[in-house]
Amino acid sequence: MTLLDIAIPSAPGRVTWNREAIGFVAGFLVLALLPLVFGDSYSRHVLIMIFIYAVVASNWDLSLGYGGVFNFGHLALFGIGVYAYSLLAKVAGVDPWIALFSSGVIATLAAVLVTIPILRLKGIYIILVTFGFAQLVMQVIISQSDLTGGTQGLVRVPGLYVFEHNMIRDGKLAYFYIALALLVASTLFLRLFVRSRAGASIVALRDNEEYAISRGVSLARQRMVTLAASAFFTGIAGAFYAAYQRNASIDVFGMSLATIILSMVLLGGTSTIYGAIIASFVLTVFSEAMADFGAWRPMITALLIIVIMLVYPSGLVGMIRAAWTWVAERVKRPA
16 A cells, blocks of 8 residues: 555545546646647647636636535636736736746635635525625725726736747747646646545535534635635636736636636536536637637537536536446447
């Protein structure tokens, strides 16, 4: 028995860590080779945005899917990362890489702060408090226009750098691999977390709160840990978004982006992490493919989501599992 086996308990029906690790490495190796197929800047831009969305959506799945906490302030953590990076790098003159990781810490502290009033709340009250938190952050940013630019936002935000490499004329190659590295680190952290004892405890609280508490699981502590864990990479994703786009806007607090990210979580299948990542690819690519449909594009996308959720309530992950089971049965069936 290895140390990993002790730290990560097994469970019936769970894919073994070795198999998941193989799939994890293989999947991200394929993604790393995509620039060889997509050499134009636009395609790489779409992939970079997919990676950013995937980080935010998969971290939301941790609190919403695994933790069962209806944290509708999750996108505020992304926005905090956007503005924290912009203010640190542009206004304070902090090194962009230090500002990037500092933004993740600031978002985590904000998540701990918003957790305090919802430690003992349930259902609709958590939604109201977290939604109010998101609106409060947006109003603070608007009111402090001397620093934040208010409704106009901030422009010419310093970008990241990699030694002397020219990141402007490389066809977005450097930003592609930085975004991919961020997604790899975030996914690895999330999967290790949900397969740990802490992950098992938050699922226990979600499924049967009274029983979990009777077995010694602290509701307040685990709820705070869950939201804090889902905030760090969300804040870094926001910081990377600001560095990549070279601007900060209050649009990141809008319902449009929140709806897109939430759709990715639900369409992919909650309590999977990987589902949100897969849905980020599917929805973004599908939306880009429907660009010529104009105002019909969001309606067609919504229809796609509805059809998939009706046929497979467990989302895209459920569809993939069903297809895999069907193929496996066909292979095993004697001729």
